[in-house]
Amino acid sequence: MSTTWQVALGVEPDERLLALLRELEEKPVSRLTRHAAPCCAIAEAWFRATARAAVRRFGDEPRWISKRWEWGPTAWPIAWCEAIKEEALDCGALADLAAVAFEEAGREVVRVQLIDEASPEECEQWAVKWAAVPTAPRWIWHGLVYHETVSVRRSEGLRVWDPVSGRWENGKRAKAMLFFPARG
Numbered sequence: 001m002s003t004t005w006q007v008a009l010g011v012e013p014d015e016r017l018l019a020l021l022r023e024l025e026e027k028p029v030s031r032l033t034r035h036a037a038p039c040c041a042i043a044e045a046w047f048r049a050t051a052r053a054a055v056r057r058f059g060d061e062p063r064w065i066s067k068r069w070e071w072g073p074t075a076w077p078i079a080w081c082e083a084i085k086e087e088a089l090d091c092g093a094l095a096d097l098a099a100v101a102f103e104e105a106g107r108e109v110v111r112v113q114l115i116d117e118a119s120p121e122e123c124e125q126w127a128v129k130w131a132a133v134p135t136a137p138r139w140i141w142h143g144l145v146y147h148e149t150v151s152v153r154r155s156e157g158l159r160v161w162d163p164v165s166g167r168w169e170n171g172k173r174a175k176a177m178l179f180f181p182a183r184g
C-alpha cells in the first residue's frame with residue numbers, strides 16, 4: 001500500500017500533474033463527521049442496517065447507494081445525520097458510505113484517492129454544477145480531476161469500485177493514485 005501519490009505506469013509526470021500532486025499531498029480522504037449527540041449514531045446505525053439488508057438481497061456490490069444518492073457538490077465538513085438526508089453527495093462522501101457498506105459485507109476495503117484526466121467539456125459542465133455550492137472543495141484543475149473510490153478484496157483479487165457510477169472500474173483513466181486504510 002502506497003502512502004504517497006503514485007504516478008500510473010506509462011504516464012508522463014508533466015509539470016501540471018506534479019504541481020497538482022504537491023497541492024494534494026496533505027489532502028485527507030473524505031470522512032463523514034459525527035456530532036457528539038445521538039443523531040449521527042442513529043444515522044450510521046440506519047445506514048449499516050440498510051447495507052446489511054442489501055447484502056442479503058443483492059450481494060456485496062452496494063449499487064443501492066448510487067440509486068439513493070445522486071452525485072453532486074457537498075459542503076464539507078458534513079456529518080452522518082446530514083449526509084443521509086441529502087439528495088446528492090460528492091465522490092468523497094459516497095466513497096465513505098461505500099466503504100462502510102463493503103465492511104458490512106465482510107470485505108477488506110481500502111480508500112483510494114486518484115487523479116483522472118477529463119475533457120475541457122466535461123470540466124466545464126462539472127464546474128457549472130459545482131458552482132451551486134461555493135463551499136464545496138475544489139476538485140477540477142484544467143483537464144485533471146480529483147476523485148475518490150474504494151478498493152475491495154474479492155475472491156478474484158483487488159478491484160476498484162466507483163461509488164458514483166456504482167460499478168467496478170478498470171482505473172485506466174487514472175494518472176496517479178494514493179491508497180489509505182479504510183478506518184483510522
Ligand SMILES: [Zn+2]
Pocket residue numbers: 034035037038039040041079080081082
Ligand atoms: Zn448528527
